[in-house]
Amino acid sequence: MSTYKRVHNFNAGPSILPEPVLLQAQAEMLDYQGTGMSVMEMSHRSKEFEAIIQTAEADLRELLGIPQNYKVMFLQGGASLQFAMLAMNLRPAGASADYIVTGAWSRTALKEAQKLGTTRVVFNGEGENFTRLPEPAELQFDPNAAYVHFCHNETIHGVEFKSEPVVPEGVPLVCDMSSDFLSQPVDVSKYGLIYAGAQKNAGPAGVTIVIIREDLLARVPEKMPVMLDYKVLAESGSLHNTPPCYAIYITGLVLKWLKNLGGLNAMYEINREKSEMVYRAIDESGGYYRGHARPEARSIMNIPFRMASEELEDLFVKEAKKADLIGLKGHRSVGGLRASLYNALPVASARALVEFMKDFQQRHG
Amino acid sequence: MSTYKRVHNFNAGPSILPEPVLLQAQAEMLDYQGTGMSVMEMSHRSKEFEAIIQTAEADLRELLGIPQNYKVMFLQGGASLQFAMLAMNLRPAGASADYIVTGAWSRTALKEAQKLGTTRVVFNGEGENFTRLPEPAELQFDPNAAYVHFCHNETIHGVEFKSEPVVPEGVPLVCDMSSDFLSQPVDVSKYGLIYAGAQKNAGPAGVTIVIIREDLLARVPEKMPVMLDYKVLAESGSLHNTPPCYAIYITGLVLKWLKNLGGLNAMYEINREKSEMVYRAIDESGGYYRGHARPEARSIMNIPFRMASEELEDLFVKEAKKADLIGLKGHRSVGGLRASLYNALPVASARALVEFMKDFQQRHG
Ligand SMILES: Cc1ncc(COP(=O)(O)O)c(C=O)c1O
Ligand SMILES: Cc1ncc(COP(=O)(O)O)c(C=O)c1O
Numbered sequence A, B: 001m002s003t004y005k006r007v008h009n010f011n012a013g014p015s016i017l018p019e020p021v022l023l024q025a026q027a028e029m030l031d032y033q034g035t036g037m038s039v040m041e042m043s044h045r046s047k048e049f050e051a052i053i054q055t056a057e058a059d060l061r062e063l064l065g066i067p068q069n070y071k072v073m074f075l076q077g078g079a080s081l082q083f084a085m086l087a088m089n090l091r092p093a094g095a096s097a098d099y100i101v102t103g104a105w106s107r108t109a110l111k112e113a114q115k116l117g118t119t120r121v122v123f124n125g126e127g128e129n130f131t132r133l134p135e136p137a138e139l140q141f142d143p144n145a146a147y148v149h150f151c152h153n154e155t156i157h158g159v160e161f162k163s164e165p166v167v168p169e170g171v172p173l174v175c176d177m178s179s180d181f182l183s184q185p186v187d188v189s190k191y192g193l194i195y196a197g198a199q200k201n202a203g204p205a206g207v208t209i210v211i212i213r214e215d216l217l218a219r220v221p222e223k224m225p226v227m228l229d230y231k232v233l234a235e236s237g238s239l240h241n242t243p244p245c246y247a248i249y250i251t252g253l254v255l256k257w258l259k260n261l262g263g264l265n266a267m268y269e270i271n272r273e274k275s276e277m278v279y280r281a282i283d284e285s286g287g288y289y290r291g292h293a294r295p296e297a298r299s300i301m302n303i304p305f306r307m308a309s310e311e312l313e314d315l316f317v318k319e320a321k322k323a324d325l326i327g328l329k330g331h332r333s334v335g336g337l338r339a340s341l342y343n344a345l346p347v348a349s350a351r352a353l354v355e356f357m358k359d360f361q362q363r364h365g
């Protein structure tokens, strides 16, 4: 266990985890705190696992300042299952929901909701290739909408909201926060529901965090399958059935790491530093690298960018990989390049990327 | 990492994993095979993870002899989500499904299916406290049933089918195999669909294995949420969205361990040996320990038993725990005691339990 190789990991998700988290998980793999068992081998009803899940929830509440009238759930199925569940639970029969479409993920969320009932598209950035966010004046909401859905950070197109859209009084704001969850402080009280697949900033794939304002649980219709029923899941403390115990344990370790680091304000400063470094490298390349998103919409987490040709982009990925810079290929749906700079990515890795970009340009520019 | 404590782990699920699996996971935690990443940090679209999931599927196919016309899926949501999904996918509008109810789990599966459509209960063992299985003559199936559902092993009541119920020609047999999956050979060709939460014999909590005969995918209705749609999930190779990567990786290691051990025939012999040992201890106790299930229905995986009083049972659990025998309390819904003897439980642990039972009887009998 003495030495091991580690790379600069720019994967978009699943993605890099903090090294101290992995070291602790490694040390505890066969014997969690003297129990003589791995966390994977413990009953989800044991007092040890209850402490793990309750501590994770408490730490998450502390980090995000989650108000008392919100429930926290650790679910399975990914953010993709939430696309359907939130519509099934929060949109009563006959009602319509408003969707803001700013990239591939909010478009997919819309598609799932359309299958199951009525939706209205309030904004659609597709015609501009998802390079920008809506201006406030462009957003004319339905005052009777069951909810307004948006995606806080589009992982593929790299556009990120800087503040929440202002919705009509009484209409709950529902947000896919998968790819910038825990990257910065959030005022949870502005939201009806926040969901996030853990596999970017919060933990490994296999657990999805849902934060819901309690009064919305009254909307859950009768005869819902229990595993799709927010009320059942929230009231059981995510223990209606066997939860993804190990993924929750790792998430708990990540939350402790975040707290030790100083919480979300401290994390945000680091994330800004890393992303500014990379955007500067793009902007100072004289057009050799071209960012996808308009500057005012730029994400601090995911930076998609292009070069003059696909051949050059392929060469970039290939040479980067040789230099142990991993995961820089753009999403298969848009091509190009993408650097994801999640919480656990060290500043040194962002610096290594910037150095590599400059060097590559000198050699091939 | 030199020494670690391990207990005799009789948990009902999540439950014990093979020690070599945990040791390998531990060694690879920070650097999977020279990639410089944990499996938790790898893209689910990377060639490394594709190899992991494809190898897991190939090994599962080999172990179970899964015919070519079956698809394998690694899903999220637990067996509990399958209770609803199988009904949503396989029972066309207006059709009815037959249910054999032999314990708490098949009763729960029935309940979920009842919410969503028409069911018929072919057998219900509840009046006899779920101590036995139906005789073939008791099973009068609906020849037009969309499917027949049964639970191969009732984890809580400890009754296990020795052979499949014989259903009418053309009616698919659907089976919850969660708690004896991979404990013994199975003729998959008799089934339309088999599902199993991994957290007993196959791996950690957080992944559910579903094996489906391909022709049944034609039944999937229009407008299903993608994450509930067997057709989408099967055709994407479980990669429609981010799968529970680490749970699949551990499952893959367990499957390799099973293969090295000699496959399901070898495993079955060991499981028989362990369970016979414990049943013998019960039968030879002169009524001091009383098995729940009738002898001909006894499970080789889960052995629920009682003692003369709850006080004695509590004392048994307490003293067992002091002797590092863990997880012997019965399910909270039925009380008493339960020993789960899953694949990964060493014969030595079954022996330790038997010794403890004898000793306890001598001291308190
Ligand atoms: C913003 C966003 N939403 C949803 C998803 C889908 O998540 P999952 O794969 O967990 O279903 C992703 C995946 O990358 C994402 O980035
Ligand atoms: C036979 C059986 N079916 C279903 C379940 C429910 O599984 P899950 O918790 O994965 O939903 C269990 C859980 O113990 C079980 O033993």
Ligand SMILES: [Mg+2]
Binding pocket: A012, A013, A155, A156, A331
């Ligand atoms: Mg993505």
Ligand SMILES: [Mg+2]
Binding pocket: A014, A015, A016, A199, A200, A203, A204, A205, B040, B041, B042
């Ligand atoms: Mg991950």
Ligand SMILES: [Mg+2]
Binding pocket: B012, B013, B155, B156, B331
């Ligand atoms: Mg159980």
Ligand SMILES: [Mg+2]
Binding pocket: A040, A041, A042, B014, B015, B199, B200, B203, B204, B205
């Ligand atoms: Mg487990």
